[in-house]
Amino acid sequence: MALREELEAALGARGLGGSLRPPEAWGLAAAEAGEGPRAGSILEAVPATPGAGGVTSLAFQLAATAERLVWVDPSDRFDPASARRAGLNLERVLWLRGGGKRRGLTGLPGLARWHAALNAVVQSAALPLVVADFLSWPLAELRRTPRSAWFRLLRGLERTRRTGLLLLAPEPLAQTCAARVLRVRYEAGRWPAVSIEAQAAERGIASGAPRPVRKEDPSRHGELRA
Amino acid sequence: MSLYLALWLPDLEPSRRVWVSEELDHFSDRCHFLAPERWLLNLTGLESLLGPPGVIAKKLRAHLERNDLTPRIAVAPTRAAALLTSVHQAFRILDDAPPAAALAPLPLESLRAFAGCGNAGETVAAMLELLERWGLTRLGELAGLPSRALAERLGADGLDCQRWARGEDQGLMLPDAPPPPPIERHEHFEPAVEGYLPVLPWIEAQLRTLCAALARADRAVLALDLQLTLDRRATAWEWRQTYSLPHHDARRLLRQLETALAQQPPPAPIVTARLRLLETRPRRIQGGLFGDPVQASEETERLLGRLRDLLDDPSGQRCGSPRLRDLHRSDAWVITPFGEKDPGPPSRRLPRLALRALRPPPPIGLQLPALPAIPGTARLQGAWCQLPHQAAQPVLRAAGPWRNSGEWWTNEAWSRDEWDVELADRHRYRLLYDRRAQKWFLLGEYD
Numbered sequence: 001m002a003l004r005e006e007l008e009a010a011l012g013a014r015g016l017g018g019s020l021r022p023p024e025a026w027g028l029a030a031a032e033a034g035e036g037p038r039a040g041s042i043l044e045a046v047p048a049t050p051g052a053g054g055v056t057s058l059a060f061q062l063a064a065t066a067e068r069l070v071w072v073d074p075s076d077r078f079d080p081a082s083a084r085r086a087g088l089n090l091e092r093v094l095w096l097r098g099g100g101k102r103r104g105l106t107g108l109p110g111l112a113r114w115h116a117a118l119n120a121v122v123q124s125a126a127l128p129l130v131v132a133d134f135l136s137w138p139l140a141e142l143r144r145t146p147r148s149a150w151f152r153l154l155r156g157l158e159r160t161r162r163t164g165l166l167l168l169a170p171e172p173l174a175q176t177c178a179a180r181v182l183r184v185r186y187e188a189g190r191w192p193a194v195s196i197e198a199q200a201a202e203r204g205i206a207s208g209a210p211r212p213v214r215k216e217d218p219s220r221h222g223e224l225r226a
Numbered sequence: 227m228s229l230y231l232a233l234w235l236p237d238l239e240p241s242r243r244v245w246v247s248e249e250l251d252h253f254s255d256r257c258h259f260l261a262p263e264r265w266l267l268n269l270t271g272l273e274s275l276l277g278p279p280g281v282i283a284k285k286l287r288a289h290l291e292r293n294d295l296t297p298r299i300a301v302a303p304t305r306a307a308a309l310l311t312s313v314h315q316a317f318r319i320l321d322d323a324p325p326a327a328a329l330a331p332l333p334l335e336s337l338r339a340f341a342g343c344g345n346a347g348e349t350v351a352a353m354l355e356l357l358e359r360w361g362l363t364r365l366g367e368l369a370g371l372p373s374r375a376l377a378e379r380l381g382a383d384g385l386d387c388q389r390w391a392r393g394e395d396q397g398l399m400l401p402d403a404p405p406p407p408p409i410e411r412h413e414h415f416e417p418a419v420e421g422y423l424p425v426l427p428w429i430e431a432q433l434r435t436l437c438a439a440l441a442r443a444d445r446a447v448l449a450l451d452l453q454l455t456l457d458r459r460a461t462a463w464e465w466r467q468t469y470s471l472p473h474h475d476a477r478r479l480l481r482q483l484e485t486a487l488a489q490q491p492p493p494a495p496i497v498t499a500r501l502r503l504l505e506t507r508p509r510r511i512q513g514g515l516f517g518d519p520v521q522a523s524e525e526t527e528r529l530l531g532r533l534r535d536l537l538d539d540p541s542g543q544r545c546g547s548p549r550l551r552d553l554h555r556s557d558a559w560v561i562t563p564f565g566e567k568d569p570g571p572p573s574r575r576l577p578r579l580a581l582r583a584l585r586p587p588p589p590i591g592l593q594l595p596a597l598p599a600i601p602g603t604a605r606l607q608g609a610w611c612q613l614p615h616q617a618a619q620p621v622l623r624a625a626g627p628w629r630n631s632g633e634w635w636t637n638e639a640w641s642r643d644e645w646d647v648e649l650a651d652r653h654r655y656r657l658l659y660d661r662r663a664q665k666w667f668l669l670g671e672y673d
Contacts, residue, residue, distance in 0.1 A: 051651075051653070053653065053672070053673050054579075054673065055673060056580035056582055056673040057578070057579050057580040057673060059580070060580050068565075076583075076585055077582040077583055077584070077670075078548075078582075078583070079556075079557075079580070079581040079582065079583040079670060080548035080549075080550055080559045081550060081556040081557065081559070081581075082556075082578070082580050082581040082583075083548075083580070084550060085578050086578050086580060090547055090548050090549060090550070091547055091549075092547075093547055093548065094530075094545070094546070094547060094564040094565075095545075095546065095547065095548055095561070096533060096537065096544065096545055097543075097544045097545075097561075098544075099544075113536075116536060117533060117536050117537070120529065120532050120533060120536060121529065121533070124525055124528065124529040124532075125525070126525035126526045126528075126529045127526070127529075135582070135673070136582065186579075186673075
């Protein structure tokens with residue numbers, strides 16, 4: 001892994017490498033957003049104000065450079081034509097579609113079903129980027145997600161450090177589990193049309209600070225319920 | 227002058243394929259197998275050794291018929307002509323003349339003869355449906371079309387099909403390699419052994435040896451078959467497993483066999499055991515520069531299997547890669563299996579606003595401000611739009627319509643106008659006016 005990071009840094013310094021985007025792509029927004037989620041971490045993208053917009057556009061842009069990715073789409077809102085126009089190579093995308101009536105996964109009810117799928121994807125570490133799109137899921141149900149569900153995902157990511165999770169949500173959900181939160185705002189008549197307020201989360205992973213020692217067992221927070 | 231012999235054995239059992247290949251080596255040293263059950267022999271220059279091509283073909287036919295086979299044989303100056311002719315005629319020798327005239331009366335379906343020839347099979351399958359829609363039924367009709375006009379409409383694939391219909395060869399025809407024969411191991415137990423446990427050491431030793439040999443040769447196990455002949459005239463015990471992801475892990479194979487034997491033990495003493503392996507090339511998908519391709523492939527396949535199970539998606543419609551259909555509709559796509567093809571380099575495009583689609587598009591209410599300025603079109607600026615579960619809002623800005631229609635020759639005809647609008651809540655939406663149903667729908671929201 002160290003060799004990989006060294007090589008990527010060396011390639012990046014010369015303006016090469018698949019993970020670098022041309023600075024003119026998003027202008028200020030690209031500089032603020034930086035790369036997509038780092039391997040082993042969670043990056044959240046949320047609207048700066050309720051219904052501000054621009055989150056999906058930013059997610060497409062961040063995902064366009066991934067080698068391969070999973071797009072977890074419980075609400076079935078992913079539009080392949082739009083993604084293609086934004087630069088995603090659709091052959092690299094594994095799309096997990098939900099049903100229009102939030103059905104599809106067996107055995108588990110509601111949102112817990114999709115956390116099971118996310119866990120399967122994260123723990124397999126077979127693909128370097130996972131995008132979880134909960135933007136259109138009812139907010140009340142998202143707020144009921146216990147903290148342990150996010151810790152479980154984070155533990156899975158940190159165990160292999162081969163996959164990064166980009167979480168799209170109407171408001172910050174992962175809280176301290178997220179290494180970084182991007183607050184996105186769509187502004188008509190401005191270029192780039194999407195502006196970003198980045199914020200490092202409490203865990204301080206993005207700033208390089210040491211991780212706080214967690215003494216309590218997150219599994220005590222209870223199992224995820226629909 | 228070149229001469230080719232095409233041989234097709236439609237009723238050949240797969241187990242006799244190797245025997246046929248060995249027999250054909252006596253007739254020509256340049257012999258290619260083409261799936262399914264077809265062979266192409268180059269007879270060029272063999273006249274002085276074996277006689278004229280007609281004599282060689284008759285000898286071959288007689289030899290195969292003596293062995294209870296029903297061959298279809300054609301000899302032609304080109305490979306394409308030989309293959310096409312063998313599909314519809316049991317025995318035919320074409321002369322040196324250009325084969326287009328002889329091929330002209332054959333049905334267009336004959337082009338399926340190229341199914342095993344590298345990429346030609348995919349090209350033909352895609353083209354045949356289109357050509358049949360054009361009303362073409364014979365090879366001669368396709369061969370007689372003006373090439374330039376055909377290329378303008380169908381591109382290089384159309385020209386390829388036309389060349390084959392004329393019996394012209396192009397480039398190298400790269401045949402599929404013949405499948406390797408199954409690997410078999412037998413053991414006779416004297417006296418017959420009670421229970422399956424005494425047989426396990428023999429199975430384990432065979433599996434370890436075979437898997438090690440396969441690993442050295444960069445091969446993997448595609449199917450495993452164990453057959454136990456039982457004493458007291460009991461029915462033979464059989465177990466067979468075909469792997470979607472070929473591997474050469476002897477321990478895993480042994481564990482599966484052991485589980486199968488434990489769950490359903492042989493009801494009588496075992497007299498003989500026969501282990502049979504089918505080998506194939508291991509699958510490889512390298513997700514990254516630093517990854518192990520075999521391991522990455524296994525991980526991806528395992529993940530896909532688990533997700534399909536979780537999604538209860540045996541048809542693969544909820545878990546896969548989207549592929550846009552070649553239609554003038556933004557919402558026309560199909561789901562294809564993930565990771566089948568090696569994707570090309572990532573594309574670099576300017577960012578655009580993403581659309582969040584709604585499936586199926588819900589109907590909306592739209593109150594137009596005045597009579598349309600142009601007959602048959604609407605002017606949306608100033609209209610009032612009522613989205614589902616929202617109050618009516620005025621349309622501040624609108625762009626469109628983007629009018630398109632298609633499939634009018636089928637029952638799935640569509641004709642629609644698409645609009646991009648910005649409502650008073652400053653959100654942007656894509657609206658759809660279905661001209662056939664004369665209704666408005668919400669296609670999605672820009673985000």
